Amino acid sequence: MSLVQADVEISRLARLLGTGADELGYLRQVQWQDIRDLREQVTLVMFEADRQMLQRVASATRLLPSKLTATVGERAFGPLLSARVTGLLEPSRAVDIADRLPTTFLADLAEQLDPRRASRRSRAGATPPARRDGRLRRPPVRGRAEGGARRRRRRDAAANGLRRRVQGQP
Amino acid sequence: MADAVQILEDELGVRIPAGLDVLADDDLIALADLLRDAKGRQAQLLDEGVADSLNIVPRLMRGPVRKILFG
Numbered sequence: 623m624s625l626v627q628a629d630v631e632i633s634r635l636a637r638l639l640g641t642g643a644d645e646l647g648y649l650r651q652v653q654w655q656d657i658r659d660l661r662e663q664v665t666l667v668m669f670e671a672d673r674q675m676l677q678r679v680a681s682a683t684r685l686l687p688s689k690l691t692a693t694v695g696e697r698a699f700g701p702l703l704s705a706r707v708t709g710l711l712e713p714s715r716a717v718d719i720a721d722r723l724p725t726t727f728l729a730d731l732a733e734q735l736d737p738r739r740a741s742r743r744s745r746a747g748a749t750p751p752a753r754r755d756g757r758l759r760r761p762p763v764r765g766r767a768e769g770g771a772r773r774r775r776r777r778d779a780a781a782n783g784l785r786r787r788v789q790g791q792p
Numbered sequence: 793m794a795d796a797v798q799i800l801e802d803e804l805g806v807r808i809p810a811g812l813d814v815l816a817d818d819d820l821i822a823l824a825d826l827l828r829d830a831k832g833r834q835a836q837l838l839d840e841g842v843a844d845s846l847n848i849v850p851r852l853m854r855g856p857v858r859k860i861l862f863g
Contacts, residue, residue, distance in 0.1 A: 639826045640833060648819040656811030663804050664827060671831050672838050675861075679842065682860040685853060698844035703837055 628654040635661040637733070638668055669706065669736045676703075680710035688715075692722035701727060705734035796820040803827045 629643070631654055636643040638661065649657050679699075683691045695704040708716050708731065720728055796817035800808055803824045812820065842861055849857050 639830045641826055645826070646823075648815060648822075651814055653811045656809040659809040660812065660823075663806055663808075667804055667827065668830060668834065672835055675838055675842070678861050679838075679845075682857045685856055685860070686849065690849070694845045694848050698848055699841040700837065702834070703841050706834075 624654050625650070628652070628657055630654075631657040631661055635664060638664050665736070669709065672706075676706050677710055679703075680707050683707070683711065683715075683719075688718045689722050692719050695719065696723060696727050701730035702734050705731045705736070709736045796824075800824040800827075803831075 628650055632646050632649050633643045635649070635657065636646050639646075649660075683694075686694070695707070699707065704727075708720075711719070723731075797808060797813075797820060800812075800820045800823055804827070808820075815823075846854055846858060846861075
């Protein structure tokens with residue numbers, strides 16, 4: 623079991639560092655709890671790096687409509703930086719913007735969200751959802767290019783997972 | 793060993809978990825290099841993203857947005 627946990631932590635750390643898990647194979651000789659602690663330290667470093675500029679970007683989004691902010695996030699910043707900025711937005715604003723993003727982009731963004739902020743919000747209490755059912759406004763796109771119904775369901779699940787996380791819901 | 797630990801701790805800003813002492817110096821330095829590279833890539837992505845974002849924002853709004861971003 624601990625080897626499986628070690629591999630999970632190595633994969634998470636590799637994703638944070640933008641490398642492959644194979645590159646970190648030497649960590650398998652370390653106890654998984656120590657890999658987890660290292661991964662948490664790296665998470666902190668990566669989310670605090672460039673915080674000042676990220677905070678300015680988050681502040682600038684207040685001047686823009688949600689639709690335009692979503693476009694800027696998708697075209698200019700990409701999922702990694704959008705996740706960093708998302709952590710600095712008010713949850714209701716983050717949800718409003720998320721509603722205007724493609725589910726594939728949201729799924730990528732959700733993988734990069736700061737888990738510490740989500741858990742803090744969870745303890746502080748949930749923010750009311752943008753919609754009563756908490757689901758996407760946008761209907762799923764039809765057609766073979768999107769990869770079929772099962773793939774769309776996975777994307778929607780990821781998007782709704784993001785929505786719950788930015789709202790601090792379990 | 794001490795130098796390699798110090799190099800990684802300098803990148804992390806905190807002491808490394810005690811269990812990492814089983815790693816070879818080369819592994820610790822490789823971790824420090826990966827972290828430094830990741831921070832550098834993130835900073836570069838941010839610079840490029842900020843520049844690109846100003847091209848997407850409507851011309852009328854660029855001034856106020858630029859003022860928030862760059863002071």
